[in-house]
Amino acid sequence: MIQIDQQDTICAIATAPGGALGIIRVSGPQAIQNTARIFRPADEKAHFERSPAYQLTFGKICDGDEIIDEVLVSLFRAPHSYTGEDSTEISCHGSDYILQKILQMLVEQGCRLARPGEYTQRAFLNGKMDLSQAEAVADLIASTSEATHRLAMNQMRGGFSKELGKLRHQLLHLTSLMELELDFSDHEELEFANRSELQGLASQIETLITRLTDSFRTGNALKNGIPVAIVGETNAGKSTLLNALVGEERAIVSDIHGTTRDVIEDTINLDGAVFRFIDTAGIRDTTDAIEVLGIERSFRAIERADIVLWVVDQTEAEKQVTALSNRIIPLCEGKQLILVLNKSDLNAPRAGLLGIRGGIPSVPLSAKRGEGIGQLQSLLVEAARLPTLSSGDIIVTNARHYEALTHALSAIRRVQEGLSAGLSGDFISQDLHECIFHLSDIVGEVATDEVLGNIFKHFCIGK
Numbered sequence: 001m002i003q004i005d006q007q008d009t010i011c012a013i014a015t016a017p018g019g020a021l022g023i024i025r026v027s028g029p030q031a032i033q034n035t036a037r038i039f040r041p042a043d044e045k046a047h048f049e050r051s052p053a054y055q056l057t058f059g060k061i062c063d064g065d066e067i068i069d070e071v072l073v074s075l076f077r078a079p080h081s082y083t084g085e086d087s088t089e090i091s092c093h094g095s096d097y098i099l100q101k102i103l104q105m106l107v108e109q110g111c112r113l114a115r116p117g118e119y120t121q122r123a124f125l126n127g128k129m130d131l132s133q134a135e136a137v138a139d140l141i142a143s144t145s146e147a148t149h150r151l152a153m154n155q156m157r158g159g160f161s162k163e164l165g166k167l168r169h170q171l172l173h174l175t176s177l178m179e180l181e182l183d184f185s186d187h188e189e190l191e192f193a194n195r196s197e198l199q200g201l202a203s204q205i206e207t208l209i210t211r212l213t214d215s216f217r218t219g220n221a222l223k224n225g226i227p228v229a230i231v232g233e234t235n236a237g238k239s240t241l242l243n244a245l246v247g248e249e250r251a252i253v254s255d256i257h258g259t260t261r262d263v264i265e266d267t268i269n270l271d272g273a274v275f276r277f278i279d280t281a282g283i284r285d286t287t288d289a290i291e292v293l294g295i296e297r298s299f300r301a302i303e304r305a306d307i308v309l310w311v312v313d314q315t316e317a318e319k320q321v322t323a324l325s326n327r328i329i330p331l332c333e334g335k336q337l338i339l340v341l342n343k344s345d346l347n348a349p350r351a352g353l354l355g356i357r358g359g360i361p362s363v364p365l366s367a368k369r370g371e372g373i374g375q376l377q378s379l380l381v382e383a384a385r386l387p388t389l390s391s392g393d394i395i396v397t398n399a400r401h402y403e404a405l406t407h408a409l410s411a412i413r414r415v416q417e418g419l420s421a422g423l424s425g426d427f428i429s430q431d432l433h434e435c436i437f438h439l440s441d442i443v444g445e446v447a448t449d450e451v452l453g454n455i456f457k458h459f460c461i462g463k
Contacts, residue, residue: 009034011106012114013099014089014462022094024102025462026111027087027119032075034109035088038062038102039073053077061092061102068105069098083119084126117459121452124444130161131444131455135398138459139223146272147222147386151395160401163212163394164439170205171439174198174415175432178425199419202412205435209409212396216405218386219397221306225267225276226384229305231298231328233283233320236311237342241367242266242279245377271381278305283324299331307336307383309376314341314364336383340376342367400455404438411435 009028015021026035036048041059051057053076061068072091081087092098107113117138124134136155143149154160177198230238246266264279280298302308310328312320321339329337338361345366361379365372396402411434418428440446 008112010114011111012462019094022099024090027083031086083122117456121456178429216396216402219395223397225274227305228307229301230309232311236313244367302331311340408435408438
């Protein structure tokens with residue numbers, strides 16, 4: 001297990017600035033004593049240091065005879081706290097002066113200012129949660145939709161860890177059978193596990209890991225937003241559409257062709273999922289070097305997108321579709337393409353145009369007037385094809401977890417190949433151990449200082 005110096009007592013502000021109330025967290029061997037030195041309970045007969053756990057005590061924070069604030073202090077005793085250590089939380093008024101003054105007083109009593117993520121790191125090191133649960137804390141704080149909140153809560157409560165635990169249990173059983181045979185290799189007639197049964201077990205494990213790795217596309221889309229590229233010719237109304245979708249003036253709108261030179265991004269929440277819109281430079285033949293760079297980025301945006309909104313001006317729709325079909329449609333293979341027939345307020349949509357590309361959903365609208373935006377949003381939700389999530393669904397959202405799972409998947413497939421080819425048990429056992437290693441890496445059982453440092457440095461201070 002990775003060790004850090006946990007003899008320090010740490011303190012930090014745990015709330016965002018600007019609120020009516022603020023909370024300061026203190027954790028470590030001297031947390032209760034250091035808090036008691038600056039805190040005077042309202043009940044003068046009360047002894048804060050001997051207070052029972054999970055109790056709120058009202059009183060004052062005092063610097064000598066000067067009252068800094070009236071506060072509520074909660075007390076938690078090890079190991080029954082978030083960090084597994086003695087801890088206190090001071091709830092005071094949200095004044096920046098008050099918060100900084102209390103921090104200063106705690107430091108004078110021997111506390112150290114906490115580093116980013118140090119509370120959660122101590123919780124992990126003290127066995128209060130595994131590494132995947134610790135990472136879910138950061139995801140929960142950053143959640144921006146019902147779906148991301150539900151996924152983070154499930155992972156923080158150990159749903160993903162339990163799934164990995166089942167896999168590791170099966171792998172350890174498989175490994176023990178293989179290594180038992182190696183211990184009795186002098187007796188070739190002994191076979192502790194039927195090879196076909198082992199192949200079946202390996203196949204079950206491969207199926208489970210494959211399901212987890214396949215879920216990453218959905219998880220990544222839910223966590224980071226479904227990328228939607230808005231493309232088309234210049235002056236087709238792409239920027240006006242972006243502004244209509246997000247409900248504010250995010251992009252400059254002009255009748256001058258080539259106004260948008262770079263990609264502009266913004267997000268909205270539709271039916272519990274985040275859509276990340278990318279407004280791109282208009283596609284046309286031009287000799288302007290800067291505009292050419294913008295158009296190149298437009299094509300790269302199509303490649304990165306899951307959904308592509310191809311905006312055409314209905315007043316010259318046939319011309320624009322014919323001009324760009326060979327440039328846009330080949331890049332949309334495997335993606336969801338929606339044809340947006342803009343400026344319906346200027347020209348009614350032609351019946352034949354809606355089916356100009358068989359199988360491509362189309363929607364007429366006026367981005368300028370906001371007409372038809374609701375229908376487009378419905379098409380976007382349908383195109384996203386996100387599953388309905390329940391509280392027990394296991395969806396991989398973390399790139400580190402995905403990478404470890406892909407390595408584990410490669411290892412278990414080598415096990416299957418080895419069993420089919422009749423390889424000796426020592427080769428198969430080596431691949432089994434590698435598979436177990438990568439699954440253990442996810443929950444932090446084999447984590448290095450470098451990995452831990454990289455994970456927790458992205459946490460906010462106070463968590």
